[in-house]
Amino acid sequence: MPDSTAQHAVAKQPTVLVGVTGCIAAYKSCEIVRGLQKAGVRVKVVMTEHATEFVGPTTFRALTHEPVAVGLFDDPSDPIHHISLAQEADVFVIAPCTANVMAKIANGIADDLLTTTALATTSPLMIAPAMNVHMYENAATMANRGKLEMRGVEFIEASEGYLACGDVGRGRLADPSDIVTAVLARLGIAHDLAGLRVLVTAGPTVEPIDPVRYLTNSSSGKMGYAVAEAAARRGADVTLVSGPVALQPPSGVHTVRVRTARDMLQACEEAFKDTDIVVCAAAVADMRPEVAAASKLKKATDAEALSTIHLVENPDILATLGAAKGRRTVVGFAAETDDVVANGRAKLEKKYADLIVANEVGYRKTFGEDTNTAVLIMADEEVTLPTMSKRDVAERILDQALALHERK
Numbered sequence: 001m002p003d004s005t006a007q008h009a010v011a012k013q014p015t016v017l018v019g020v021t022g023c024i025a026a027y028k029s030c031e032i033v034r035g036l037q038k039a040g041v042r043v044k045v046v047m048t049e050h051a052t053e054f055v056g057p058t059t060f061r062a063l064t065h066e067p068v069a070v071g072l073f074d075d076p077s078d079p080i081h082h083i084s085l086a087q088e089a090d091v092f093v094i095a096p097c098t099a100n101v102m103a104k105i106a107n108g109i110a111d112d113l114l115t116t117t118a119l120a121t122t123s124p125l126m127i128a129p130a131m132n133v134h135m136y137e138n139a140a141t142m143a144n145r146g147k148l149e150m151r152g153v154e155f156i157e158a159s160e161g162y163l164a165c166g167d168v169g170r171g172r173l174a175d176p177s178d179i180v181t182a183v184l185a186r187l188g189i190a191h192d193l194a195g196l197r198v199l200v201t202a203g204p205t206v207e208p209i210d211p212v213r214y215l216t217n218s219s220s221g222k223m224g225y226a227v228a229e230a231a232a233r234r235g236a237d238v239t240l241v242s243g244p245v246a247l248q249p250p251s252g253v254h255t256v257r258v259r260t261a262r263d264m265l266q267a268c269e270e271a272f273k274d275t276d277i278v279v280c281a282a283a284v285a286d287m288r289p290e291v292a293a294a295s296k297l298k299k300a301t302d303a304e305a306l307s308t309i310h311l312v313e314n315p316d317i318l319a320t321l322g323a324a325k326g327r328r329t330v331v332g333f334a335a336e337t338d339d340v341v342a343n344g345r346a347k348l349e350k351k352y353a354d355l356i357v358a359n360e361v362g363y364r365k366t367f368g369e370d371t372n373t374a375v376l377i378m379a380d381e382e383v384t385l386p387t388m389s390k391r392d393v394a395e396r397i398l399d400q401a402l403a404l405h406e407r408k
């Protein structure tokens with residue numbers, strides 16, 4: 001099993017400085033900023049004057065909640081802005097980088113804030129070039145690139161295809177998600193779920209008896225939310241289908257709020273088609289009242305209806321999705337009070353899951369707590385995890401789910 005615990009444990013929030021230069025691909029920098037933020041990175045932006053012809057600094061200010069400087073003397077609160085920017089950055093990535101800016105940096109020219117910062121920085125510099133194919137292949141550009149590479153600048157190769165000018169060839173800015181992955185790799189942050197869609201269920205469901213009463217299960221939603229948050233940080237496109245909980249939706253996650261098991265199933269089925277990995281962490285109510293009264297039942301007049309609630313079975317969301325999984329990887333949970341592993345293994349088969357996260361529940365165990373002691377049960381393997389935070393359990397579940405998915 002891949003042990004990426006160290007990779008996930010980022011002590012302080014890293015800062016990436018994104019340099020934007022005057023190129024038609026400048027709008028793609030917004031996506032790069034977003035992708036880095038989704039992975040938990042603080043992002044600051046520095047632009048050239050020409051870049052502002054394509055995207056305004058206001059856009060980046062709104063995205064980053066940080067000041068965006070363009071001119072060398074823009075920030076009156078900081079007399080030597082290029083030095084402070086250079087020192088703050090754990091990585092400086094220029095994306096897109098024009099031939100002109102490459103040439104200036106290769107030759108130590110520092111005539112604006114971006115190029116001055118590039119000269120002043122001691123942190124890793126990464127360049128994602130974007131330009132016309134002939135400019136890209138020009139001997140001058142190639143020589144500049146060679147010089148920069150000799151100095152340890154990492155290039156994120158431009159791709160081939162139709163260019164904005166109508167030419168076809170190399171010069172398109174690399175895919176923003178590949179740029180994000182490359183920068184995160186440089187920071188030592190895993191981005192191994194990039195390109196995958198993950199569906200997570202979390203929290204309880206509530207099954208109405210009447211407009212004010214309902215049946216439910218114990219569930220804080222913390223485990224499912226931790227999985228959704230971790231998957232998004234690792235680059236996945238995440239849909240979280242959540243029952244009522246007192247948690248904030250994780251940032252960068254598409255959260256769908258539901259109440260009943262049937263609503264949860266419907267929301268899952270809508271997202272399921274495009275999903276690669278499904279993690280069913282919700283504590284779905286197994287039963288629901290057959291009839292939900294339209295008006296509040298009164299003790300005095302509806303004693304019979306209140307004391308005898310006829311229940312019918314809810315759909316099993318995990319088993320329904322598991323039976324239709326195809327190449328998808330399906331993860332379920334088994335909250336057990338006894339025979340944790342045996343019951344978990346039985347659930348693996350019964351619900352067509354690839355992985356069951358089994359844990360012992362009871363008073364002060366798992367429910368509502370921030371820690372969990374789990375066994376990961378798979379067809380041919382069992383991994384017993386020590387007691388750890390739900391955040392760390394989430395990472396381990398995703399490590400294992402990804403490994404299973406890659407084997408399919």
Ligand code: C5P
Nearest residue numbers: 280281282284315316317318332333334
């Ligand atoms: O059968 P049991 O409720 O113990 O199974 C737990 C697993 O099945 C969890 O992953 C839970 O999210 C899922 N489940 C479900 N729909 C149900 C009942 C359980 O998805 N109706």
